[in-house]
Amino acid sequence: MKTPRSTKNAEQGAAGQGAAIVARTxxxxxxHDTxxxxxxxxxxxxxxxxxxxAVYEASTTRLSAVAHHLAKTHGWTIDTTEKAAGCNDGRVAWVVxxxxxxxxxxxxMQDGAGAWCxxxxxxxxxxxxxxxxxxRAAAQANAAHRTRHFHIDQSSLFEGPTA
Structure with missing residues (x-):
């Protein structure tokens, strides 16, 4: 099992600037509707x-892309922490x-973000x-969309090694 990477924090920032880097707004x-x-x-x-x-709360499968956009386009410092999560299939997975x-x-909040939220x-x-x-619109689009059928044998992905 891999160990989690450390969280970005004040001690890991540039010398003498850690807190300013972490706390940057x-x-x-x-x-507002995005x-x-x-x-x-x-x-x-x-x-x-x-x-x-993010899938359940914000209707997106692209949380990492959103966090990257908030950092690069809007200037936010988004911290990340890896944590262990128990899976329904009995594994422990590391998630961000x-x-x-x-x-x-x-x-x-002091600058007025509460009203924006x-x-x-x-x-x-x-x-x-x-x-x-x-x-309904998605169902119509899918019905009208021409589908391609690929006949690729992928059975080996689900079978054990062959002798």
Missing amino acids: GALPTQ VTAEVLARLLGGERLTGLD EYHLHPEAIAQA TEVRKARLERRKKAAQAE
């Missing part, structure tokens, strides 16, 4: 998100958990009201 996205905005609002609310959390440093959250929650709730319509 960024810009708030202008659109996955990016929801993920940031959740992080600003103190949540620690894994990829599976994304979070913001408490100082960054405090600074952002409220607007994001409202906008995402309104978007979710269109879920049934989106499912």
Whole structure:
């Protein structure tokens, strides 16, 4: 079993700048009804998100891409921690958990992020009201889409080694 990598923290930052690097806040996205905005609002609310959390809570399978976008485009320092997770098939898997440093959250809230988070929650709730319509549109698109059938023998992926 592999051991978790250490979390980014003040001690690992540039010499004499660790706390400033960890606690850096960024810009708030202008659109409120996006996955990016929801993920940031959740992080600003103190949540620690894994990829599976993001599927159920923010309707995205791309949490790492969202975190990268928040860092590169909006200037946020998103911390990560690896943690063990028990799996339904009996394994222990290591997953990445994304979070913001408490100082960054405090600074952002002091700068008015609380009102922004409220607007994001409202906008995402309104978007979710269109879920049934989106499912119907996706079903129509899938029915109209030409599918390709590949006949590749992949049985060896599920069988043991051959003699």
